[in-house]
Amino acid sequence: MAVKCLEIKDREVREKFKKIESFINSEHKLNDNQGMLMGVLHKTQEVFGYLPPEAMSLVSDRLGIPTAHIYGMATFYNYFTLKPRAKYQIFMCKGTACYVAGGGRVLEKLQETLGIGLGDMTPDHMFGLNITRCLGCCGLSPVMQINDDIYVRMGPEKVNAILDKYRKKETKKKKASR
Ligand code: FES
Numbered sequence: 001m002a003v004k005c006l007e008i009k010d011r012e013v014r015e016k017f018k019k020i021e022s023f024i025n026s027e028h029k030l031n032d033n034q035g036m037l038m039g040v041l042h043k044t045q046e047v048f049g050y051l052p053p054e055a056m057s058l059v060s061d062r063l064g065i066p067t068a069h070i071y072g073m074a075t076f077y078n079y080f081t082l083k084p085r086a087k088y089q090i091f092m093c094k095g096t097a098c099y100v101a102g103g104g105r106v107l108e109k110l111q112e113t114l115g116i117g118l119g120d121m122t123p124d125h126m127f128g129l130n131i132t133r134c135l136g137c138c139g140l141s142p143v144m145q146i147n148d149d150i151y152v153r154m155g156p157e158k159v160n161a162i163l164d165k166y167r168k169k170e171t172k173k174k175k176a177s178r
Contacts, residue, residue, distance in 0.1 A: 086128030
């Protein structure tokens, strides 16, 4: 069973490398390797969810750009991450208005439902849980953000339905890519 799991994982990783290769091939006609780098790093992060060292080596080989330069760029921009990151980053506002309006109960419900603590991510890398300072819509507190989506007037009773929405989205994506 464990061997089978490893085989599947290897196959998935190979597929991801292929995606990056074909992206580089499609952009190659531009003939500007340095200019392509940013786009290739974006694609790599989109495919892997972060920038693994093996992918950085591939990019370096294919574009003929030293890995030190690529690391320099990857660490300069906050957008890029060298560590695996959850697909959906949840930020619960811990500002005063949200706290007073019951944000703490929402956070407790999130922790209980996801089975993780603050700063952690679920084992399937689907959700990461964080707190944030005021999100700027205190009049609609408690406020929660998941990637680019903002949820206002949050309550613990809304948590399951919201998380399910993202789970369903991922299931749909997986089915479509088969
Ligand atoms: S305190 Fe939460 S949005 Fe301002």
